Amino acid sequence: MAFRNLRLWICVACACSSSNPVEIAHDAGVDAQSAPLALGDQLSLSEIAIYQGVKIEVMTAGSGVAAYNAPIVARRAGIVRAFVQVSKSSRWKSHKLDAELHLLLASGEQVLTQTIWVASTSDADAIDSTFVFSLAAETFVGKQLVPYYLVVRDPKLTPLGDAMAIVRYPADGSNDTLRVDTSPGTVTLHVVPVQYDFDGSHRVPNTDMNTLAGIRQEMMDLYPARDVTIDVGPPMPWPDAIDPGGNGWDTVLQGILDKRSKDAPTSEVYYVGMFVPRQSFGAYCNQSCILGLAPVAGPMDADQRGAAVIGFGGFTTQETIAHEVGHNMGRWHSPCGGPANIDPKFPYADGTDGVQGFRLSDQSLVPDYAADVMSYCPPEWVSDYTYKAFAARMSYVNTHIQARVTPSVHFTRISLDASGAPVSSREVIQNHALVGEAISVTYEGAKVVSQEGHYFRYDHLPGGYVVAPLPPMGTTHLRVPSLSPVRLSLISE
Numbered sequence: 001m002a003f004r005n006l007r008l009w010i011c012v013a014c015a016c017s018s019s020n021p022v023e024i025a026h027d028a029g030v031d032a033q034s035a036p037l038a039l040g041d042q043l044s045l046s047e048i049a050i051y052q053g054v055k056i057e058v059m060t061a062g063s064g065v066a067a068y069n070a071p072i073v074a075r076r077a078g079i080v081r082a083f084v085q086v087s088k089s090s091r092w093k094s095h096k097l098d099a100e101l102h103l104l105l106a107s108g109e110q111v112l113t114q115t116i117w118v119a120s121t122s123d124a125d126a127i128d129s130t131f132v133f134s135l136a137a138e139t140f141v142g143k144q145l146v147p148y149y150l151v152v153r154d155p156k157l158t159p160l161g162d163a164m165a166i167v168r169y170p171a172d173g174s175n176d177t178l179r180v181d182t183s184p185g186t187v188t189l190h191v192v193p194v195q196y197d198f199d200g201s202h203r204v205p206n207t208d209m210n211t212l213a214g215i216r217q218e219m220m221d222l223y224p225a226r227d228v229t230i231d232v233g234p235p236m237p238w239p240d241a242i243d244p245g246g247n248g249w250d251t252v253l254q255g256i257l258d259k260r261s262k263d264a265p266t267s268e269v270y271y272v273g274m275f276v277p278r279q280s281f282g283a284y285c286n287q288s289c290i291l292g293l294a295p296v297a298g299p300m301d302a303d304q305r306g307a308a309v310i311g312f313g314g315f316t317t318q319e320t321i322a323h324e325v326g327h328n329m330g331r332w333h334s335p336c337g338g339p340a341n342i343d344p345k346f347p348y349a350d351g352t353d354g355v356q357g358f359r360l361s362d363q364s365l366v367p368d369y370a371a372d373v374m375s376y377c378p379p380e381w382v383s384d385y386t387y388k389a390f391a392a393r394m395s396y397v398n399t400h401i402q403a404r405v406t407p408s409v410h411f412t413r414i415s416l417d418a419s420g421a422p423v424s425s426r427e428v429i430q431n432h433a434l435v436g437e438a439i440s441v442t443y444e445g446a447k448v449v450s451q452e453g454h455y456f457r458y459d460h461l462p463g464g465y466v467v468a469p470l471p472p473m474g475t476t477h478l479r480v481p482s483l484s485p486v487r488l489s490l491i492s493e
């Protein structure tokens with residue numbers, strides 16, 4: 001049988017050239033089974049990737065990747081996947097192969113092993129068609145270069161020696177290097193249960209252990225965090241209406257930011273106000289509705305780290321918190337589902353993730369066509385672009401703990417409507433220096449005084465607010481650029 005197959009293969013190979021029967025005779029009589037092919041003639045290591053949330057290729061087509069698409073994060077769990085490509089010309093039959101990943105850590109060499117059935121070339125969507133090595137959270141403990149190599153062995157060929165039995169990356173016997181980033185650290189959330197008094201119900205959202213665990217899991221899956229911590233404050237009574245169409249959302253967000261200012265937590269804490277302004281989600285969201293609101297904050301805007309989120313629980317609340325905290329981390333929208341304020345630098349035109357994802361919580365793969373968490377489209381995951389940006393912001397926030405300004409400074413916060421016109425103002429406390437988008441505010445009265453304010457835009461509503469120094473005594477009007485003067489009495493409350 002082997003002989004006949006060999007002849008047939010030679011005939012086919014020569015069919016397009018001037019077939020020469022003498023060449024057929026030359027190979028005739030060789031029994032392929034008596035001369036087994038080396039593993040390297042049948043199969044190659046085509047790709048190695050690390051997944052801690054998104055796929056990060058570190059080797060492709062036999063070469064190390066010079067610039068990673070997202071950071072390998074220290075102190076975060078994940079997996080390493082090794083992909084194989086079976087040569088089309090080999091007569092590959094499914095059988096078991098062993099693999100070893102050698103990590104040459106400062107603490108010593110760590111060897112991770114796995115055996116799988118290799119039936120054919122690896123399929124990115126089939127996790128068991130690749131070698132998968134689990135990385136414990138403490139495998140990588142800091143910014144470091146980790147030499148590594150990977151060996152795949154065919155146990156059936158082992159008696160014939162390594163030259164026959166193994167394929168290796170790097171193939172020349174050297175090591176490649178994993179470039180591990182520092183841990184961006186922990187995301188710290190403080191939940192404020194907003195007590196909805198407007199309809200007399202005094203409803204507060206469920207913030208039990210299961211609810212908090214679900215929020216934490218979603219945040220851990222989508223953010224490059226070593227941990228996510230959540231605590232819950234006392235209920236905050238709220239007398240005003242909050243409607244699905246947006247009415248009342250800006251004022252409750254202001255209330256949550258005011259609460260943050262009064263509590264004066266450390267600068268890295270994100271306040272999340274949750275509320276249930278109807279009896280059920282179905283009663284609240286008939287067709288379309290606002291689910292969350294947050295300012296898009298700069299890296300130093302500690303006092304703006306707050307969000308208002310619908311609190312009916314389940315995946316809607318978890319996903320909305322992940323989205324709104326993303327705005328607090330400076331992210332604009334990704335282009336899917338028709339949001340306003342789209343990030344012009346987002347690299348994927350359809351708002352998708354660009355690369356495959358990996359859900360740490362259940363160790364499952366997420367297809368690359370899933371939508372980015374900063375879009376409005378389901379199913380949501382996180383793009384490598386957003387994940388990388390989260391890591392950069394988290395690193396900054398966690399390594400630049402901002403000292404409180406003492407005593408706290410009083411400012412005026414001026415709410416702007418959809419056209420940018422001031423509609424109200426109130427005195428607020430700032431515990432940290434103001435940094436956001438600079439905008440000129442002019443106070444007019446006995447004197448005309450211009451001051452620098454800072455403009456914070458809303459993510460899901462037109463408009464936003466300006467935080468600026470308190471108006472001097474005698475001020476009757478204020479002006480922000482390109483707007484008509486507004487009587488101060490109209491914007492005070």
Ligand SMILES: [Zn+2]
Nearest residue numbers: 323333459460
């Ligand atoms: Zn948004």
